[in-house]
Amino acid sequence: MYASFKSIGAYIPAKVLTNNDLEKMVDTDDEWIFQRTGIKERHIADNDEVTSDLGVKAGLIAIERSGLTKKDIDAVICATISPDHFCMPSTANLIAHKLGLNHVTSFDISAACTGFIYALNIAKSFVESGAFKNVLIIGAEKLSTIIDYTDRTTCILFGDGAGAAIISGTDDKEKAIIDVHTGADGSYSDYLITPGGGSAEPCSIQTIENRRHFMKMQGNATFKVAVKTLTKDVIDILKKNNIKSEDIKHFIPHQANYRIIKAVGDALSLRDDQVILTVHKYGNTSSASIPMAMNDLWEKGGLNSGDLVLLDAFGGGLTWGSAILKFGGEPSLASIK
Numbered sequence: 231m232y233a234s235f236k237s238i239g240a241y242i243p244a245k246v247l248t249n250n251d252l253e254k255m256v257d258t259d260d261e262w263i264f265q266r267t268g269i270k271e272r273h274i275a276d277n278d279e280v281t282s283d284l285g286v287k288a289g290l291i292a293i294e295r296s297g298l299t300k301k302d303i304d305a306v307i308c309a310t311i312s313p314d315h316f317c318m319p320s321t322a323n324l325i326a327h328k329l330g331l332n333h334v335t336s337f338d339i340s341a342a343c344t345g346f347i348y349a350l351n352i353a354k355s356f357v358e359s360g361a362f363k364n365v366l367i368i369g370a371e372k373l374s375t376i377i378d379y380t381d382r383t384t385c386i387l388f389g390d391g392a393g394a395a396i397i398s399g400t401d402d403k404e405k406a407i408i409d410v411h412t413g414a415d416g417s418y419s420d421y422l423i424t425p426g427g428g429s430a431e432p433c434s435i436q437t438i439e440n441r442r443h444f445m446k447m448q449g450n451a452t453f454k455v456a457v458k459t460l461t462k463d464v465i466d467i468l469k470k471n472n473i474k475s476e477d478i479k480h481f482i483p484h485q486a487n488y489r490i491i492k493a494v495g496d497a498l499s500l501r502d503d504q505v506i507l508t509v510h511k512y513g514n515t516s517s518a519s520i521p522m523a524m525n526d527l528w529e530k531g532g533l534n535s536g537d538l539v540l541l542d543a544f545g546g547g548l549t550w551g552s553a554i555l556k557f558g559g560e561p562s563l564a565s566i567k
């Protein structure tokens with residue numbers, strides 16, 4: 231039994247926050263943001279939309295496109311750093327409930343921007359071991375709730391959204407997830423951190439006044455580790471599986487910064503048409519960025535059954551991961567020319 235990436239879905243909130251909007255909020259400008267990151271705009275969820283709502287909308291689409299029904303889903307895994315509630319219940323519990331999946335296994339994982347690849351690794355193991363047949367994995371983020379819109383070093387980067395996929399069993403090797411790598415190094419924990427609110431700095435008037443509940447990032451230091459680590463990781467996963475970079479149909483990286491994506495793509499000598507980019511229109515949506523980018527490709531008709539896909543991600547922790555797979559789903563109607 232292999233695990234197969236059977237479908238993809240995403241939900242993108244309607245409201246758009248442009249670089250020009252941010253110019254009115256902090257000391258920045260469109261040219262700086264675009265040149266340093268490749269970002270032009272990002273989407274922001276409504277006040278009455280919570281992370282689980284975004285996850286439900288993406289999840290429903292992924293279930294429908296898989297050809298399965300809700301009753302076929304055995305487990306829900308949600309990767310998020312902006313859960314509905316701190317500690318409990320998990321956002322996955324709430325997503326499962328809102329989907330009407332009341333008795334399935336559901337839990338969150340915390341691996342920041344690498345969360346979707348961690349969830350993929352867990353789902354693959356569940357399916358290959360026979361524990362579960364069909365697992366719904368979701369990356370959902372309402373990052374606008376943990377971003378400090380007075381801090382120009384972070385608020386220009388992030389957006390909201392959700393992406394979801396169904397991972398199912400198959401005996402067809404041509405539709406299988408080939409390999410998933412995940413890793414972490416907690417010695418870099420202060421590079422990307424929300425310092426306040428946990429046991430290290432319990433919530434208090436001081437933590438709130440000092441804005442300790444918002445995300446803090448050492449951007450330039452993170453950038454350097456990201457390029458070095460991701461480049462090594464993607465080279466390793468291809469080498470281990472005896473796959474040449476020219477054979478990759480789609481490289482779908484975490485969309486943090488165009489310059490990181492370009493550096494890793496260049497290290498693999500990838501052509502522009504192999505590299506999927508959505509950073510310009512969604513910004514960095516953490517765990518949701520890879521499935522949102524994959525969904526974009528699928529909806530345009532670019533992702534077909536059996537296509538060889540390479541994923542990579544890097545984020546707070548620090549965490550990183552990569553995956554190589556053959557897409558196991560059906561193409562979208564847009565692919566029929």
Ligand code: UT7
Nearest residue numbers: 258262266343382383386449450452453456486487544545
């Ligand atoms: O997804 C999770 C993982 N995250 C990442 O991988 C993000 C990694 N980091 C990055 O993408 C980049 O480091 C940033 C886009 C965050 C920053 O780009 P950079 O080229 O590393 O800039 P920098 O931090 O070295 O800052 C350069 C200058 C500084 O001014 P001085 O000290 O040279 O006078 C900053 O104060 O740019 C200034 N600056 C800004 N200027 C205008 C920082 N933020 C802004 C801003 N607008 N928004």
